[in-house]
Amino acid sequence: MNQTVDILNDLVGFASVSRDPNRMLIDYVADKLAKYGVDPVIIPDKSGKKANLYAVTGPDIDGGVMLSGHTDVVPIDGQNWTKPAFSCTYEDGKYYGRGTADMKGFVAAAIASFINATRLNLNNPLHLALSYDEEIGCIGVRSLIDMLGKSPHKPAFCIVGEPTEMGLATGHKGKTAIRANCQGREGHSALAPMAMNALHLACDLAGQIRHMQDELARAGHKDDDYNVPYTTMHVGRIEGGIQLNIVPNAAFIDFEIRNLAEDDPMALLDKLKERIAPIIEIAKKTAPEANIQFTITNTYPGLNTPKDAEIVSFMKALTGHNTTIKVAFGTEGGLFTRDIGIPSVICGPGSMDQGHKPDEFVSAEQLAQCDTMLSTLNQRLVKGI
Numbered sequence: 001m002n003q004t005v006d007i008l009n010d011l012v013g014f015a016s017v018s019r020d021p022n023r024m025l026i027d028y029v030a031d032k033l034a035k036y037g038v039d040p041v042i043i044p045d046k047s048g049k050k051a052n053l054y055a056v057t058g059p060d061i062d063g064g065v066m067l068s069g070h071t072d073v074v075p076i077d078g079q080n081w082t083k084p085a086f087s088c089t090y091e092d093g094k095y096y097g098r099g100t101a102d103m104k105g106f107v108a109a110a111i112a113s114f115i116n117a118t119r120l121n122l123n124n125p126l127h128l129a130l131s132y133d134e135e136i137g138c139i140g141v142r143s144l145i146d147m148l149g150k151s152p153h154k155p156a157f158c159i160v161g162e163p164t165e166m167g168l169a170t171g172h173k174g175k176t177a178i179r180a181n182c183q184g185r186e187g188h189s190a191l192a193p194m195a196m197n198a199l200h201l202a203c204d205l206a207g208q209i210r211h212m213q214d215e216l217a218r219a220g221h222k223d224d225d226y227n228v229p230y231t232t233m234h235v236g237r238i239e240g241g242i243q244l245n246i247v248p249n250a251a252f253i254d255f256e257i258r259n260l261a262e263d264d265p266m267a268l269l270d271k272l273k274e275r276i277a278p279i280i281e282i283a284k285k286t287a288p289e290a291n292i293q294f295t296i297t298n299t300y301p302g303l304n305t306p307k308d309a310e311i312v313s314f315m316k317a318l319t320g321h322n323t324t325i326k327v328a329f330g331t332e333g334g335l336f337t338r339d340i341g342i343p344s345v346i347c348g349p350g351s352m353d354q355g356h357k358p359d360e361f362v363s364a365e366q367l368a369q370c371d372t373m374l375s376t377l378n379q380r381l382v383k384g385i
Helices: 003-012 023-034 100-117 141-150 189-194 198-219 265-286 310-319 333-340 364-383
Strands: 041-044 051-057 065-070 089-091 094-096 126-131 157-160 169-172 174-183 232-240 250-259 291-300 325-327 344-346 361-363
Touching: 003 023, 003 100, 003 364, 023 041, 023 051, 023 100, 041 141, 051 100, 051 141, 065 100, 065 333, 065 364, 094 100, 094 364, 100 126, 100 361, 100 364, 126 141, 126 364, 141 333, 157 310, 157 333, 174 198, 174 265, 198 232, 198 250, 198 265, 250 265, 265 291, 310 344, 310 364, 333 344, 361 364
Parallel strands: 065 126, 065 157, 157 344, 169 325
Antiparallel strands: 041 051, 051 126, 089 094, 094 361, 169 344, 174 250, 174 291, 232 250
8 A cells, every 4th residue: 555545544544523523633643744853733622632733844935835634524423334434445446434535535645745745855845734623614724724824934825635536626605604593472372373483483584595595596696617606595404392382482594605706695694684674573563572683603705716826827737637617515725715815726536426425435546646746746846836
């Protein structure tokens, strides 16, 4: 087995589901890098059980390229795996295990490439950034971004290695997750018209969200680089009520907006509030306390790197691709670009068609392509970008 596969075997063995600690995995990487004279920065969360890792090799100057990956994976609960989820299994040219595609395959290749770079005389630095809690809304990387924002030296470019089948992706949609708390008035179901059913308010809100989605699909901004070429609004959860003969006084809806760069999610939320305001006013005539309150629970920006940006030309030379794509899923790349001005693209082994599913895999061919790209990158860093 080559170095990338050796590391992938080890990484998959860490069950770094987002709800659980990732510190053992981070300490494993730190110990591995220390053997090559690298002293990475570890940025723990408040509990100390999760952490980001940031390392640099090469000259202590501005510029160079950052390889970015998340170390957390989604749960396997309720999934019918036919192979061990937290053990890397090779079969028919594929490496199976949770996170092999999303995205420990790239992380393994990035670590191997970084180790190889420590032996080279680089003219530009190579940066390695590993995060936690990406799968629950790009949460963990924020402290790493804060650190980079204060650093005297920043990377010139960032490659986020999410699975694109090694295609060159320049964009993804932003995401805003919102909870709507619907307040009504309880009562006996035999006297339901004298109460105010919070679940009915929630359903009215869901109906307005559906109407807005229809409008966006029909007449909103379009970007045909996406498989869903318009901004989407989606209700993911409704909860309320205690038992059938009680009119519920509270309910909530969790919904999201996944927006194109041309659409402002806050403007869409304001529009939704305007649409629902008359319904709330009618409800208040029965129950003055009736209301719907909105709380943003998580948000991250989209990525929309121009196709003529320097990083795109640079990546085309590395990969041999002449075309670009955009991906449906979110990444940390939008945060790197928006918050600290590092131009970012997405390029990594495997396909999200396998991500989050049982018997997740990345092919040996895709890993080899990634290794080749990162080896070419190291040679560019030797020559100087």
